[in-house]
Amino acid sequence: MTTQTFELPDLGEGLTEAEVVRWLVAVGDTVAIDQPIVEVETAKSIVEVPSPYQGTVSALHGEEGQVLEVGKPLISVDDDSSPEPAAPVSVEGERYREEERAGAGSGNVLIGYGTPDASASGRRRRPRKRPPARPAQPAAPTPATTPAAKRPPLVTSPLVRQMAREAGIRISEITGSGPNGLITRRDVREAIEAARSVPAAAATTARPEPVPTGAVDARTGLVESQRVPMSGFRRSVAESLSRSRREIPEATVWVDVDATELVRLRQSDPSGPGLLSYVARFVLAGLRAYPELNGLVDAERGELVQYDGVNLGLAVQTDRGLVAPAVMGAHRLTTMELDAEIKRLTAAAREGKASPAEMTGGTFTLNNYGSLRVDGSAAIINHPQVAILGLGRIMDRPWIVDGELTARKITQLSFAFDHRVCDGGAAAGFMRVVADAMENPAAAIARL
Missing domain, CATH: 2.40.50.100 (RNA polymerase II/Efflux pump adaptor protein, barrel-sandwich hybrid domain)
Structure with a gap:
């Protein structure tokens, strides 16, 4: 052996x-x-x-x-x-690539892709070649205390493995009903139904366990109740945010936006793109008009870099913390394609299945903190990007229209930008492109 x-x-x-x-x-x-x-x-x-x-x-x-x-x-x-x-x-x-599956809608005033329960997801496995599995060798007699070797599960369909994995079921624990013990989709479905009849187990994602200390803090004189180890992911996020604050001289501007017509457009077609997809489309238009905001600062060479294309990052709140995966090549997608990709990407990010390229390849970030029922925020730029646009929740507020006081759907945009790349004029111009499109979406879409 x-x-x-x-x-x-x-x-x-x-x-x-x-x-x-x-x-x-x-x-x-x-x-x-x-x-x-x-x-x-x-x-x-x-x-x-x-x-x-x-x-x-x-x-x-x-x-x-x-x-x-x-x-x-x-x-x-x-x-x-x-x-x-x-x-x-x-x-x-x-x-795995997530299938484009419609998720829970954002409602008429909340844009919900960034929240953990905002959409459903499915998966499709990338085709790949498998070496042929060799038959298992007969197991030698073992003592009673040694676990008996088991025959490898006979599975020929990647879809069967995918179904089992998505349901959190080990393929080795399923008894196949097909020829020679082949595991079929029906076998997996039956195993899923059987698992549903059992109380749900605790989440499988490992979390750092708090460590009670009882030590007295010298500065405050208070007893430390516990210390929680930082995961590798949390350490990486902390370093990225700290680097952004150290290196980027950022400035922030705000604007209130009357999104009434955008909300009406969304309500007129419940099966159409979500609100966040429209905003993403308008962001892409703004970046075409102000391409300096879609790039980075190469400090070592003293150069400002602009990209030919946009990988649109989306801030997503997950159980592991805040992440910003990117819709790769967002500039090439239609609004409906953006909608499908946003749903797929946010679901993949919440499951920890977004690829390294998606997690690190963003060129500009859209932060929908309105999904957390927050009105405004001075967001931190996602280094090495040079700007981030924040979107607050959409609320009924009193507004003056044609000299008359009326109730309108109002939201706030906040925009943080690297002052090395542009001045306030360019930042304000970008904001107006997005805000004007949100206030008159029909005209904006006709021009896109």
Whole structure:
């Protein structure tokens, strides 16, 4: 029998460590080549790591919640057939694209994509080649105290694995009803129904556990009730925000917007794009008019960089904290396509499934803090970007229209920008492009 140890692979994007979120296998389980074995959380997202070996799991080198460095042992697999390892598997290649599925609407005044329960999601697996799985070798007699080796689950359809994974069910725990024990979609559906009849388990995402200390703080004289370790993700966010404050001389401007006509447009077509999608479309128009806001400052070379195209970042509140994944190539999408991609992307971000490119590739950020029922905010620019637009909640407020006092749907836009890139005139011009389009959306859409 040969024992092969799989080390935590290079996860790309310059990442050097990852936190074990959830083991998908246990000691004694039989794994197949390319089978997901563990979920790990990096500073960018949560990813599944596949096994390059097949055989019986003999050791897991890390507890859930433990941080492992790249290159350190992750899992050991026993296999007396001594298989050659599969070709290196790209972790990024294991990611999933979310299907464009309509989610819960934003209502008539709240734009809800940024909230954890704002939309539903589904997944579609990227096509990839699988090496043919070799038949399991007969297990040698083992003592009664040793877990018995299990035959690898017979699954030929990626859709079946996808269904099981989305439902949080281990494929190895499903009994196949097909030929030779083949696991079918019906088997997965029955397992899902059976799981629903059992009280829901606690969330599987590992969270840093508070540590009671009882120590007395020298500065305040108060007893520390607890200390909570910062996850790698939280440390990354903290460093990014701190760097933004250190390096960017930012300024902020505000404008109140009468969004009554935009709300009416949305209500006139309940199956059409959501409010945030319209605002995103108007932001893209503003960036075409003021391209200096869609770039970065190369301080080392003393140059201002502008991009030919927009990766539109969207601030999304998740259980892991605030993230800003980007709609890649947003300038190429129609308003309906923007709507579908925003729903897919926010759902993926909440599940920790957004790709590293989506998590780090934004060129401009739209922050819908109105979804949190907040009216205004002086947002921090998402370094190395140079600007961020914030959108508050839409409320009924008294407003003067044609000399008459009336109730209108009013929201506030706040815009933080890097003063090295432009002055207040350009910032105000960009704001008016977006605000004017929101106040007269029919005319704006006709020009786009």
